[in-house]
Amino acid sequence: MRIFGSILVLVTFLAVSGCTTSAPAASSEVIDAEVKAALARFYKTVQGGDALMKKANGALIFPNVVKAGIGVGGEYGEGALLVNGNTVDYYSTASASIGFQLGAQVKTEVILFMEPSALKDFQNSQGWEAGVDGSVALVVVGAGGEIDTNSIRKPIIGFIISNKGLMYNLTFEGSKITKIDR
Secondary structure, three states, X not given: OHHHHHHHHHHHHHHHHOOOOOOOOOOHHHHHHHHHHHHHHHHHHOOOHHHHHHHOOEEEEEEEEEXXXXXXXXXXXXXXXXXXXXXXXXXXXXXXXXXXXXXXXXXXXXXXXXXXXXXXXXXXXXXXXXXXOEOOEEOOEOOOXXXXXXXXXXXXXXXXXXXXXEOOXXXXXXXXXXXXXX
């Protein structure tokens, strides 16, 4: 029982502090390479994803968001904001949660700013929280990879992809997104 308690304390500390490993933060080159790979996967997974990306005013890509928890959990990831296909800034995403949870997972998050004002509001924020500073509509994708056209009419839309494909019944709400220097 004592070992379980020690593991719980360690996982809780790592989750709440936003640290998932003891490795240093990723360099801009590493983030850029991971973003490129995540975009290729997005295009392969989401039918019409490339056309949707071209319509977006900006795209925030978090290639590897790690979520872990035992009762208390958290998630953390680093990514890049792309405008016209070019990286303009780097960001981190973090959140904490309490409730029944056990385990860990890695997911990719793609957030598209479909209106210029939504992108501008995001870029001018000092720390943006999904659901507070802006609502992110999670896009539902059909069995054939087709996008729900009602979702893509929102100012900010998002996709969550796991190693098994698009993830359902998840939310961006409560995720704190902060600009980082790389």
